[in-house]
Amino acid sequence: MVDRGGKKNAFAVMENQFQQESFEPTKDIKQAWDAVYKALRAEFGEAVFRSWLKPLALQAFYHGTMEISVPTRFMRDWIQSHYAARLLELTRAQNQTIERVEIVVVPQSSAIEDETPAPTQVTKSNMNVMAEKMDLLSPLDPRFKLETFVVGKSNALAHAAARRIVESQTMPFNPLFIYGGVGLGKTHLMHAIAWAMREKHPEKMVVYLSAEKFMYQFVKALRGGEAMAFKEIFRSVDVLMLDDIQFISGKDSTQEEFFHTFNALIDQNKQIIISADKAPSDLQGIDERLRSRLAWGLVADIQPSTYELRLGILQAKRALSGMDVPDAVLEFLALKIISNIRELEGALNRLLAHADVTRQAITLETTQEVLQDLLRANDRRVTIDEIQRHVAEHYNIKLSDMHSARRCRNVARPRQVAMYLAKQLTCRSLPEIGRKFGGRDHTTVMHAVRKVDELVGEDPSFAQDVDVLRRALTG
Numbered sequence: 225m226v227d228r229g230g231k232k233n234a235f236a237v238m239e240n241q242f243q244q245e246s247f248e249p250t251k252d253i254k255q256a257w258d259a260v261y262k263a264l265r266a267e268f269g270e271a272v273f274r275s276w277l278k279p280l281a282l283q284a285f286y287h288g289t290m291e292i293s294v295p296t297r298f299m300r301d302w303i304q305s306h307y308a309a310r311l312l313e314l315t316r317a318q319n320q321t322i323e324r325v326e327i328v329v330v331p332q333s334s335a336i337e338d339e340t341p342a343p344t345q346v347t348k349s350n351m352n353v354m355a356e357k358m359d360l361l362s363p364l365d366p367r368f369k370l371e372t373f374v375v376g377k378s379n380a381l382a383h384a385a386a387r388r389i390v391e392s393q394t395m396p397f398n399p400l401f402i403y404g405g406v407g408l409g410k411t412h413l414m415h416a417i418a419w420a421m422r423e424k425h426p427e428k429m430v431v432y433l434s435a436e437k438f439m440y441q442f443v444k445a446l447r448g449g450e451a452m453a454f455k456e457i458f459r460s461v462d463v464l465m466l467d468d469i470q471f472i473s474g475k476d477s478t479q480e481e482f483f484h485t486f487n488a489l490i491d492q493n494k495q496i497i498i499s500a501d502k503a504p505s506d507l508q509g510i511d512e513r514l515r516s517r518l519a520w521g522l523v524a525d526i527q528p529s530t531y532e533l534r535l536g537i538l539q540a541k542r543a544l545s546g547m548d549v550p551d552a553v554l555e556f557l558a559l560k561i562i563s564n565i566r567e568l569e570g571a572l573n574r575l576l577a578h579a580d581v582t583r584q585a586i587t588l589e590t591t592q593e594v595l596q597d598l599l600r601a602n603d604r605r606v607t608i609d610e611i612q613r614h615v616a617e618h619y620n621i622k623l624s625d626m627h628s629a630r631r632c633r634n635v636a637r638p639r640q641v642a643m644y645l646a647k648q649l650t651c652r653s654l655p656e657i658g659r660k661f662g663g664r665d666h667t668t669v670m671h672a673v674r675k676v677d678e679l680v681g682e683d684p685s686f687a688q689d690v691d692v693l694r695r696a697l698t699g
Contacts, residue, residue, distance in 0.1 A: 247286035256318035257282040257290070263314050268307075274449045276303060283330060288323030290315055293330035296456070300327050302484060362433040362467075368415035374540050376533030377681065379409055382524040386413055389495065390420040397522035399486075399496035403503050404526030405695060407564025410499045413526075414467050417497060421463055428462035436471040439478040455481070459488040463495040469518075470500045473509030483514050490517075527680075527687065528694055531648075534558040534568055541572055547579065549586050556588060560599055562649060571595055606649040606697050608642075608660045614696055615642040618689070627662035641690060643669050644676035649697060 249257070261280065265273045279299065284291040292311075294300045303311075304327055315322045370390070375383045382402050389400060404410050418432040445454035458464065464485070472478045489496055500507060503525065504518040529537075535558040542549045553575070561568045578594045579586050592599065612626040619638035626639055639661065646657045647669065654666035661669070680687040 247284045249282055249285040249290075252319060253285045253290065253322070254282065256315060256322065257292075259318050260311070260314045264307075264311075267310075274451070276451075277307070279452070281330075283328060285322075288321060289326050290322050290324070291326045291328055293328055296329065296459075299452075299455075300329050303327055362437055364415050364418050364432060366419075368412045368419070370416040370420050372540065372544075373409065373412055373416055374533065374537045376530055376536060378527035378529050378533055379404075379413075382413060382526050385522055385524045386417045386420075389497070390417060390424060395493065395495055398490065399498055399518065399521045401504060401518050401521065401523045402497070402499045402526065403501060403523070405501060405528065405564065405691075407566030408526045408529065409565055410501075410526060411467060414465055414497065414499050418463075418465055425462075429460070430463040430465070431458070431461045432465040432467070434467045434471070435469045438466060438482065439472050439475055442478055442481050455485070458485045459492075461489070461494065463497070464489055465497045467499050468501070469498050469510075470502065470507055473507065476511075479511050479514055483511065483517070486514070486517055490520075496521075525684075528691060529562070529565055529568075531558055534562070534565070537565060537568065538572055541569060545576055547576055547586075549575070550588075552588055553586055553591050556591060557595075559651070567598070571598055574598075606645075608646045608650060608652060608657065611645045611649065611697060612642050612660075614693055615639075615645065618693055629662065640672035640676050641693065643672035644690070645693060645697065647673050649694070 264277045264280075268277065276299065279295055280303075281293045282290070283293040294303065308325065308327065312322075312325045315325055370383075370386065373379075373383060382404075385397070385400055385402075388396050402410055402413060414432065418430055421428065421430045442451075442454060445451045466482075472482065486496060498518060503523060504510075504515045507515055507518075510518075535554060538549075538554040538558060542554065549572075557568065557571055561571055575586055575591060575594055578584070578590070584590060613623060615638050616623045616626060619634070619641075621635055621638055625635045626642060628635070630636070643657060643661060646652060646660070647654070650657075652660075654669045658664040658666050658669045676690065680690055
């Protein structure tokens with residue numbers, strides 16, 4: 225009788241032993257690898273070699289497969305996508321018995337000794353020290369906290385998303401992409417998130433920096449032979465925050481590095497928060513694959529401020545200053561300075577400084593005198609005629625339709641948009657605006673303003689149209 229079960233068990237044991245067997249490279253294979261290693265340095269240059277190829281080590285050889293080890297997963301992925309084909313060509317040229325090259329991840333401590341050791345890996349304990357030494361961290365403004373961020377209709381989504389990320393133990397969305405025009409509060413919100421994350425989650429490493437600094441320090445690390453340390457730091461953080469990503473537009477090598485950093489962090493379930501001046505799909509000079517990844521999570525926009533938000537911000541600043549600023553002055557500034565929040569806050573700071581130095585009370589008269597250049601600049605930017613012309617061109621209708629009695633939708637809606645912008649961007653009264661639109665009644669203007677305001681809140685595409693027009697008119 226044949227013990228089939230016994231044969232099967234014996235075969236399983238042999239198979240297991242076969243799988244666990246270590247295949248030490250022969251002398252010929254070692255010599256071939258030494259030649260390939262030198263060829264890589266000569267072919268790709270010292271900078272690339274130090275950054276990516278120096279840690280390569282011969283690990284094993286079995287059944288025509290040369291096994292090469294690297295210390296980290298992201299290094300393996302990069303080499304496979306950029307150098308694997310050439311590596312196989314070079315090894316086969318040295319020894320025809322080599323049929324394929326397998327790149328595996330092996331911790332340095334267990335890798336075969338090599339005359340050219342890989343760089344020391346970055347650990348959690350020394351990561352902050354290395355980041356500071358390489359100047360990878362941007363300072364956070366202590367004034368920019370979630371508590372001091374004034375919330376309004378135009379920034380409610382971005383603020384709510386920031387709160388959700390800070391308060392949640394998991395990642396509700398990844399990445400969070402915040403975008404908006406200049407001076408609307410993106411940087412304030414980014415700093416606020418970083419402060420809150422560090423306070424609520426002290427065990428996490430939160431790295432905030434501008435995209436411009438990321439680019440500069442990446443190039444510096446490449447030139448200084450510290451590229452591996454740079455990569456390890458950014459792939460080991462818990463929360464990566466990159467401000468104004470539009471600054472890496474057209475910078476191919478920096479985009480490539482950030483692309484792989486992005487993928488590595490997403491794979492590890494780490495949080496990424498990005499800000500920019502445009503939506504991901506509108507970022508010019510950014511690689512398509514990177515733009516698609518930026519839109520994976522939640523995209524939250526910060527729209528141009530409303531009168532109520534501007535007034536709320538001024539009131540909050542007044543409370544922090546402790547100085548006496550009449551409500552009428554704040555209302556005047558909120559009406560007159562509409563370009564961006566930064567300019568609005570700058571105007572109030574100038575008023576406060578003037579009052580402190582001269583010991584004069586702040587009044588409407590002194591406000592107009594101290595800020596006459598700023599107010600004049602805002603006044604001369606927009607007229608109702610300009611608004612009508614821009615809106616007509618944008619919607620491809622005749623300028624005369626702004627004054628006509630036509631009520632078809634493709635004419636009435638642009639006319640309402642023009643009335644809305646006239647109310648938002650000029651100091652004209654409702655009757656004056658109505659007269660400029662073919663002698664319409666002020667109630668018609670009021671209806672147009674309410675309707676457009678409603679559509680802006682409901683239809684993102686329509687809101688973007690209005691925002692584009694506003695930006696074009698205000699410069």
